[in-house]
Amino acid sequence: MTAPWDPAAPGVLRLPSGRLVRGRGLRAGPPDGPAPTYALYLLGRPPAAPPWEFRWLRWPDFRLPSDRAGAYRLLREAWRRTATDRVELACRGGRGRTGTALACLAVLDGVPPAAAVAFVRRHYHPRAVETPWQARYVRRFDAGR
Template sequence: MDGPGVVELPDGRRVRGNGIRRPRGGATSPDHAVYLLARDPGPRAWSYRWVRWRDFSVPASTDDALAALAEAYARAAVERVEVACGGGVGRTGTAIAALAVLGGVSRDNAVD
């Protein structure tokens, strides 16, 4: 997986960060996605987990968010994985920082 929004973790796994309100353009569809939104985004052509997470807030369930991100991290070893919120910046960036920690980045450096 290459292109805009793709982050490579230290262990080589790649995850695409995206905004659900943005057009996909030429980006390849994911095999699995994690959607960080206030409402379930509805049917998709790929598997996904919805984490109830309102904009400018925290996840409704920390346990659900961590489970969804742990699954995404595991699947990223062999599948195309995408993490997306509405705009693709705040919640998505927070989630990708958490994935970076799972990939071996220190918590102090995960956002960088």
């Protein structure tokens, strides 16, 4: 098992189960501290390959994932790996797509879908999940398997 994220580090979200996941914006550059061991990048185009294991989910800015079933699988895998890995979710700015994905992980971790956006805004960033359709995606996430 990999050493977990520092719960006090910027962008680290503690899920109700105690699992830790880091959200961030790629535009800001790499943060200080340890690197992730697994990452899910939520971008319109493939990212440059980092030196750690990662997956890319095609997700244009201010929109929703292009492949909903694939998104569910990748988000579920990211959530599963938070038990043993330092998992990072990231988009360009770190709020809309990243916040939406973090809210989906919160749903997988037991937060009711109707409360997941508020949970992420309270514990990650107050402006996470930027659009009404992103919030609706979270509310319908678990039902959309």
